[in-house]
Amino acid sequence: MIISTPDPVPNQLNAPYVPIVEAIRTRRSIRRYTDQPVSHELIEMLLTAASWSPSAHNRQPWRFVAVLTPATRDSLARQMGERLRTDLSSDGVPIAAIESDTNRSYSRITGAKALIIVCLSLVDMDQYPDARRTNAEYLMAAQSTAMAAQNLLLAAHGYGLGACWMCAPLFCPDVVQRVLQLPDDWQPQALITLGYPAETKTKTREPLETRVLWR
Numbered sequence: 341m342i343i344s345t346p347d348p349v350p351n352q353l354n355a356p357y358v359p360i361v362e363a364i365r366t367r368r369s370i371r372r373y374t375d376q377p378v379s380h381e382l383i384e385m386l387l388t389a390a391s392w393s394p395s396a397h398n399r400q401p402w403r404f405v406a407v408l409t410p411a412t413r414d415s416l417a418r419q420m421g422e423r424l425r426t427d428l429s430s431d432g433v434p435i436a437a438i439e440s441d442t443n444r445s446y447s448r449i450t451g452a453k454a455l456i457i458v459c460l461s462l463v464d465m466d467q468y469p470d471a472r473r474t475n476a477e478y479l480m481a482a483q484s485t486a487m488a489a490q491n492l493l494l495a496a497h498g499y500g501l502g503a504c505w506m507c508a509p510l511f512c513p514d515v516v517q518r519v520l521q522l523p524d525d526w527q528p529q530a531l532i533t534l535g536y537p538a539e540t541k542t543k544t545r546e547p548l549e550t551r552v553l554w555r
């Protein structure tokens with residue numbers, strides 16, 4: 341099932357209807373959710389879809405933590421918020437703005453019916469003696485993990501869920517590691533909030549010619 345959301349980008353080319361392209365085109369980041377719970381089975385379907393993503397050497401460097409327990413979600417939101425507060429304070433951000441940012445982050449995370457923490461592991465990736473290739477290998481793992489996360493977002497959209505990628509774990513990986521008691525090699529990359537949509541969104545995209553060169 342592809343859920344139809346307001347047309348984000350006019351279908352300028354009048355292209356034929358292709359379900360996967362329609363899913364890509366109509367997916368939006370959804371940040372507000374209804375009270376309807378998201379089942380364990382549905383989360384498993386999303387994770388299975390994500391696992392079918394391409395990955396460098398087919399090493400599947402993605403790792404996922406499904407957080408469905410409200411107490412865990414609350415603890416994660418609170419402790420990530422503490423780190424955000426510390427970071428913003430040391431930037432000299434005014435207290436009112438810090439409170440507003442941390443409260444928004446807390447509500448976003450605790451307002452989701454489920455969270456998926458997307459992590460990356462290098463254990464199965466190739467190892468090199470030099471920094472140039474080590475960096476390339478790391479990037480390939482990060483690219484593969486991001487592809488899995490994108491497919492997870494698309495699968496969520498296809499099953500009628502709303503989802504949003506949050507980058508916060510990148511800024512406090514140690515906090516996420518500690519709160520969720522992750523294995524040492526699991527590097528938190530992103531947090532995906534999930535739930536049944538309580539909002540609709542429209543977005544635009546920059547014209548193709550500003551992003552593409554033809555040679």
Ligand SMILES: Cc1cc2nc3c(=O)[nH]c(=O)nc-3n(C[C@H](O)[C@H](O)[C@H](O)COP(=O)(O)O)c2cc1C
Pocket residue numbers: 367368369370371504505506507508541543
């Ligand atoms: C790497 C990455 C990081 C993002 N981080 C956040 C975030 O921290 N908070 C948030 O609300 N949205 C975040 N987003 C969602 C973007 O804001 C969103 O994808 C963009 O505005 C386009 O909107 P659309 O997804 O509805 O097309 C992130 C997206 C990506 C790909």
